[in-house]
Amino acid sequence: MNPPEETDETGEMSDPEDEGLESLPLSDELEAALREAEESADAREQQRAAEAAHVAGGADGADSADKMTIELLSQELQNLKAEHESALEKAAENDDKFLRLQAEFENFRRRTLKEKQDNFKYGHQNLVKDLLSTVDNLERAVVHGEENKDGDFQSLLQGVELVQRELLGALAKHGVKKIEAEGVLFDPEVHEAMAQVPSSDVPPNTVIDVLQTGYLINDRMLRPARVVVSKAAEESQGEGTEQ
Secondary structure, three states: OOOOOOOOOOEEEEHHHHHHHHHOOHHHHHHHHHHHHHHHHHHHHHHHHHHHHHHHHHHHHHHHHHHHHHHHHHHHHHHHHHHHHHHHHHHHHHHHHHHHHHHHHHHHHHHHHEEEHHHHOOOOHHHHHHHHHHHHHHHHHHHHHHHHOOOHHHHHHHHHHHHHHHHHHHHHHHEEEEEOOOOOOOOOEEEEEEEEEEOOOOOOOOOEEEEEEEEEEOOOEEEEEEEEEEEOOHHHHHHHOOO
């Protein structure tokens, strides 16, 4: 017969074999193995928790990075739009300035052309106006000569000389003056030699006769004086002997 089973304080039946196992002392190797197993299980649990946290944190970090990237791109786009609008405004201002300058230049060109044409057409107006009184005196001299055909020639000559002086005065008002020629040394800048005559009365290359008076206008030559120039009488005689 089997021995009766014992009950514990709770009324449950206890297995004598289990009690025997619990009462057996554990060896050092078995305790070490149990501790190692528990530590390995804890380590695996911690690793799983860390990986889960890392995954969760990585997702949050990725979302945050994406948001920052979007914000930076949006800000850069706004800056580019502002720069583009500013460039368009500046280009419009430059176009407006160019059109105004072009219009001003065209007006200036037209004014300059008109002034040039007016100067060409009316630039000698003041000179002609000053000469009108001389023309009036010439008309009076002609009328007086016709009315007095048998009159004194000397008085007519004096009238012509008066008109000449008046004419030269009108020209002088506009910077016109005669070129001094007779009795001075020949100057090729203002004299044009038409002939050369031997003379012992004056030094060689002296103007002894003026065939046509020359004039200057404000130190610019209008026309040279046409003159006859002297040369040494000995040269003339020597040339005649050689021939």
